[in-house]
Amino acid sequence: MAQTVVILLGAPGAGKGTQAVRLAEALGMPHVSTGDLFRANLAGGTPLGEKARGFMDQGELVPDELVLEMLFDRVAQDDCQAGYLLDGFPRTMAQAMALTQALGDQRPTVINIDVPDEAIERRIVERRSCKDCGAIYHLTFNPTSVEGVCDRCGGELFQRKDDTSEVVRTRLQEYHAKTEPLVSYYTDLCGLCTVPGQNSPQEVFEACLACLGPGSNAANSSSKPTDHLKTPCDNSQKEVGL
Numbered sequence: 001m002a003q004t005v006v007i008l009l010g011a012p013g014a015g016k017g018t019q020a021v022r023l024a025e026a027l028g029m030p031h032v033s034t035g036d037l038f039r040a041n042l043a044g045g046t047p048l049g050e051k052a053r054g055f056m057d058q059g060e061l062v063p064d065e066l067v068l069e070m071l072f073d074r075v076a077q078d079d080c081q082a083g084y085l086l087d088g089f090p091r092t093m094a095q096a097m098a099l100t101q102a103l104g105d106q107r108p109t110v111i112n113i114d115v116p117d118e119a120i121e122r123r124i125v126e127r128r129s130c131k132d133c134g135a136i137y138h139l140t141f142n143p144t145s146v147e148g149v150c151d152r153c154g155g156e157l158f159q160r161k162d163d164t165s166e167v168v169r170t171r172l173q174e175y176h177a178k179t180e181p182l183v184s185y186y187t188d189l190c191g192l193c194t195v196p197g198q199n200s201p202q203e204v205f206e207a208c209l210a211c212l213g214p215g216s217n218a219a220n221s222s223s224k225p226t227d228h229l230k231t232p233c234d235n236s237q238k239e240v241g242l
């Protein structure tokens with residue numbers, strides 16, 4: 001079966017997770033985030049989580065072999081058979097090449113969310129996430145109605161351990177050294193759509209949808225995700241841009 005694979009590229013804090021949740025809902029596709037998969041392994045105390053912990057805490061990338069096994073196990077599951085939306089993968093040339101090989105003749109649709117380094121630190125240091133449903137907030141740009149409580153599910157908010165100014169610097173270095181080269185890799189492989197990530201979340205969302213429109217690899221696949229477009233989720237109204 002032809003699969004629709006969408007890749008969200010972008011620096012740490014660019015808004016991949018924020019947009020992935022909305023796009024997955026709008027397109028009816030599973031959202032596969034390698035960062036979330038590692039955090040679930042950490043929370044569950046699995047051997048994989050223990051191996052990944054030190055790298056994540058320092059802001060370094062987890063070694064490719066650990067990432068690839070986890071990712072390919074996840075996308076082999078039933079819900080991914082028609083396609084999936086990747087957030088935070090691939091992040092190295094070796095990961096990108098492994099995915100290209102696994103996809104065979106099929107080409108992904110790649111969206112690059114572009115945010116300058118100067119805007120990243122504030123986004124990350126003030127980010128808060130819900131323990132229960134994973135919703136992403138920001139103390140200034142997207143606060144909850146009641147401090148510390150998730151608007152969507154009432155869950156408790158937490159701050160990721162790697163969301164400190166110090167660790168952000170390493171994450172940005174890792175991004176520029178190892179992940180940014182994927183922009184030209186995918187430009188050459190299949191074309192890539194760059195979206196300015198400093199507009200409001202709603203504007204970024206609409207720009208991402210436009211990348212998935214007619215003429216994209218996603219629209220050309222047999223399982224056209226744009227056929228299932230629905231209204232964006234309710235909490236879109238309360239978010240504000242920079």
Ligand code: AP5
Pocket residue numbers: 010011012013014015016017018019034035036038055056057059060061062063067087088089090091092095123124126127128136137138139141142162171197198199200201204240241242
């Ligand atoms: P991961 O969890 O993927 O972290 P990341 O790439 O650093 O990205 P973030 O989750 O920090 O940012 P985001 O782009 O999702 O932004 P968000 O939407 O939250 O990975 C964590 C670690 O796991 C890595 O460091 C590595 O160790 C390991 N790892 C994971 N995948 C790996 C792989 N493939 N290979 C190797 N190692 C891997 O938004 C950020 C903030 O900005 C939020 O507060 C949000 O509310 C706000 N915001 C979003 N959009 C806007 C907007 N338009 N305007 C204003 N504010 C906004």
Ligand code: MG
Pocket residue numbers: 016017018035088
């Ligand atoms: Mg994220």
Ligand code: ZN
Pocket residue numbers: 130131132133134135150151152153154155
């Ligand atoms: Zn929640």
